[in-house]
Amino acid sequence: MNGLFITSTGTEIGKTFVTACLCHQLIEAGKPVDAIKPIISGINGADMTGTDTAVIAESLRLPLDAATIDQLSPFRYKAPLAPSMAAALEGKTLDYDALITLCKGRLSASPFTLIEGVGGSFVPLTHNRLVADWISDINLASVLVAGSYLGTISHIIATAEAMKTRKLPITAIVISETAGAGHPDLLKTQEQIENWTDIPVVTVPRIKGTEGWKQAPDLLAACLPQ
Numbered sequence: 237m238n239g240l241f242i243t244s245t246g247t248e249i250g251k252t253f254v255t256a257c258l259c260h261q262l263i264e265a266g267k268p269v270d271a272i273k274p275i276i277s278g279i280n281g282a283d284m285t286g287t288d289t290a291v292i293a294e295s296l297r298l299p300l301d302a303a304t305i306d307q308l309s310p311f312r313y314k315a316p317l318a319p320s321m322a323a324a325l326e327g328k329t330l331d332y333d334a335l336i337t338l339c340k341g342r343l344s345a346s347p348f349t350l351i352e353g354v355g356g357s358f359v360p361l362t363h364n365r366l367v368a369d370w371i372s373d374i375n376l377a378s379v380l381v382a383g384s385y386l387g388t389i390s391h392i393i394a395t396a397e398a399m400k401t402r403k404l405p406i407t408a409i410v411i412s413e414t415a416g417a418g419h420p421d422l423l424k425t426q427e428q429i430e431n432w433t434d435i436p437v438v439t440v441p442r443i444k445g446t447e448g449w450k451q452a453p454d455l456l457a458a459c460l461p462q
């Protein structure tokens with residue numbers, strides 16, 4: 237396995253957080269890692285501060301300059317929508333073949349590459365391609381990131397079953413604690429998922445601060461099975 241696809245049950249769930257955790261932990265362990273977030277929507281103007289691209293660049297210890305931005309996130313759209321919709325608002329269609337060529341090139345150029353998706357596993361990229369097609373066409377195993385909010389159990393099982401139907405392997409499910417009080421217990425949610433799937437499950441508590449991804453528990457053992 238020379239890489240992993242970081243997908244999720246929805247948007248604003250923790251994919252970038254987990255991608256940054258994995259980059260940080262691999263670098264700290266002295267292992268090579270590259271990472272990209274090829275498609276990003278909700279980008280207004282040239283200032284990429286605070287975006288997924290910025291977080292991933294920082295976790296890779298790269299400067300957030302024009303070259304890094306183009307390398308990490310070449311497909312950028314203004315509207316904070318599914319890529320199919322955001323591109324259409326700009327009179328464009330995402331070039332799916334170029335996306336696949338880019339990902340295969342990055343995977344063959346590095347010993348280990350993380351690719352963050354966009355939204356959840358079944359978000360439309362074009363009128364006839366979903367994130368799930370993208371994962372299949374680059375032949376990567378996935379890490380499935382989920383939240384701990386009320387409702388997540390059904391979202392996780394539904395996504396895992398739909399990915400299984402498409403023969404998309406998942407190495408681990410990472411439940412990243414959702415912000416806010418009143419959510420179900422993280423570890424009890426983990427137990428439910430372990431009961432209903434045969435996929436390893438790890439949890440990440442909500443970590444305060446702007447660089448919480450540096451303090452997360454070890455994810456390498458679960459996400460990168462030897």
Ligand SMILES: Nc1ncnc2c1ncn2[C@@H]1O[C@H](COP(=O)(O)OP(=O)(O)OP(=O)(O)O)[C@@H](O)[C@H]1O
Nearest residue numbers: 247248249250251252253355412413441442443448
């Ligand atoms: N365990 C956690 N501890 C602290 N903050 C977290 C944790 N998980 C996620 N976050 C924060 O929650 C917010 C949403 O997470 P993130 O940006 O990783 O979601 P995403 O799935 O990548 O969203 P998108 O679909 O937009 O790419 C971010 O501010 C992120 O730093």
Ligand SMILES: C[C@H](N)[C@H](N)CCCCCC(=O)O
Nearest residue numbers: 247277278316317318355359
């Ligand atoms: C703007 C957001 N953070 C993501 N970049 C795009 C999420 C698209 C989700 C579409 C959907 O599932 O309805």
Ligand SMILES: [Mg+2]
Nearest residue numbers: 251252288352
């Ligand atoms: Mg993200």
